[in-house]
Amino acid sequence: xxxxxFAAMTITKQKNDKKINTNNQKxxxxxxxxxxxxxxxxxxxxxxxxxWKAFRLGSPSVALPDVLAVNTGESIIFAIEAKSxxxxxxxxxxxxxxxxxxxxxxxxIYKKRKVLLAFKFLSKKRLxxxxxxxxxxxxxxxxxxxxxxxxxxxxxxxxKFFTKINGSRKEISLEECIMPxxxxxxxxx
Numbered sequence: 001x002x003x004x005x006f007a008a009m010t011i012t013k014q015k016n017d018k019k020i021n022t023n024n025q026k027x028x029x030x031x032x033x034x035x036x037x038x039x040x041x042x043x044x045x046x047x048x049x050x051x052w053k054a055f056r057l058g059s060p061s062v063a064l065p066d067v068l069a070v071n072t073g074e075s076i077i078f079a080i081e082a083k084s085x086x087x088x089x090x091x092x093x094x095x096x097x098x099x100x101x102x103x104x105x106x107x108x109i110y111k112k113r114k115v116l117l118a119f120k121f122l123s124k125k126r127l128x129x130x131x132x133x134x135x136x137x138x139x140x141x142x143x144x145x146x147x148x149x150x151x152x153x154x155x156x157x158x159x160k161f162f163t164k165i166n167g168s169r170k171e172i173s174l175e176e177c178i179m180p181x182x183x184x185x186x187x188x189x
Contacts, residue, residue: 038084038120039066045181052180065100067118071180075111079103082118083155086126090119091164092153097144115144116177119155120184139184142174 039056046054046069054069065079079100083090097115104113119140124132140159152164159176162169 038118039082041120042067042069042080042082042118045179045183049180063099063102065103065115068103070110075109077104077107077110077113078116079114080116080118082120084120084122086122086124086132088121088125088157089154090121092117092155094150094152097153098150100144101146101150114177115146117142117144117153117155117174121157125157137184141177141179141183143177145172145174148172 043054043056046052046067051071051073052069053071054067056067057064066082067078067080069078069080070076081092081096081100083092097117100115104110104115107113117140119138119142121135121138123135123137125135126132135157138157138159140155142155142161148163154162154164154169156162160171161174162171
């Protein structure tokens with residue numbers, strides 16, 4: 001009789017572990033979909049603009065920017081790292097900025113080469129698990145300053161930008177890129 005109780009407890013635990021794993025997988029899938037849709041939106045916006053061509057470069061496991069946009073007539077190339085979410089801040093790891101910089105340095109035939117950090121704060125703000133409140137959708141297109149040391153960074157819903165060094169945040173000013181297409185950028189912030 002003791003063996004039966006032990007077996008039942010083990011089975012119950014396995015079911016609970018499976019439920020937790022399924023929830024994590026679902027949340028991870030949703031985050032990936034948001035990122036893909038934001039990258040796809042950026043590509044479509046560039047491609048609908050005269051003289052611009054953009055490409056989504058692939059999965060995050062490959063050392064590529066999220067999007068590459070070029071205007072050969074004006075000799076411009078942008079390596080774009082795109083972030084999207086429902087929180088109040090969106091982080092950018094230093095290695096993602098570094099790989100974008102490596103790419104624009106490779107294409108030295110272009111006169112204007114910039115790394116853009118594209119942020120989309122969705123119109124719902126996450127409060128807790130499955131809880132959201134409505135807010136204004138906001139987009140920011142920041143130009144990375146190549147004279148700065150590369151560090152982990154974060155952009156806030158208000159459009160402020162911070163570096164993260166040894167756990168402390170320091171506000172920095174990055175220029176907002178005026179895009180060649182219509183955006184949800186805020187000019188009054």
